[in-house]
Amino acid sequence: MTATPRRVRVTSPQTRIALSRGHRPPRHLPPLPGPGAEDERELAAARELFTTQRRHAARTLGLLALLLFGLSGLLGALPVLGRFTVAGVPASWLLLMAASYPLLLLIAVRHVRGAERVERASGRGPG
Numbered sequence: 001m002t003a004t005p006r007r008v009r010v011t012s013p014q015t016r017i018a019l020s021r022g023h024r025p026p027r028h029l030p031p032l033p034g035p036g037a038e039d040e041r042e043l044a045a046a047r048e049l050f051t052t053q054r055r056h057a058a059r060t061l062g063l064l065a066l067l068l069f070g071l072s073g074l075l076g077a078l079p080v081l082g083r084f085t086v087a088g089v090p091a092s093w094l095l096l097m098a099a100s101y102p103l104l105l106l107i108a109v110r111h112v113r114g115a116e117r118v119e120r121a122s123g124r125g126p127g
Contacts, residue, residue, distance in 0.1 A: 049118070049122045052122075053119075060107060060110070063110075064104075067100065071095065071096070071100055074095070075092050075096075
């Protein structure tokens with residue numbers, strides 16, 4: 001019976017440095033507000049902003065789901081789109097490639113602008 005060679009663990013210098021540090025709490029996070037009227041108002045404003053942002057994100061996800069599932073439903077309901085061709089390309093492919101991606105871009109731009117508007121209205125965002 002032959003002895004198998006001993007396995008050697010190989011790590012990069014960055015990994016060894018990171019592992020030697022251990023777990024430290026992050027220093028970049030601001031401390032939680034303590035008791036006080038000013039801190040409580042700021043905390044309430046931050047919670048309201050977060051709620052508004054979540055509502056906006058949910059609307060964006062709804063639009064995204066409507067686009068993706070609606071397009072899938074349309075292609076499933078109208079199989080003739082797979083047989084109909086434009087310049088040798090099936091119309092179903094054109095719908096997927098030429099219609100969905102610009103609409104995805106519009107949804108993304110609308111979401112970013114809306115998120116910036118929400119932050120600007122709260123007085124916490126850019127501009």
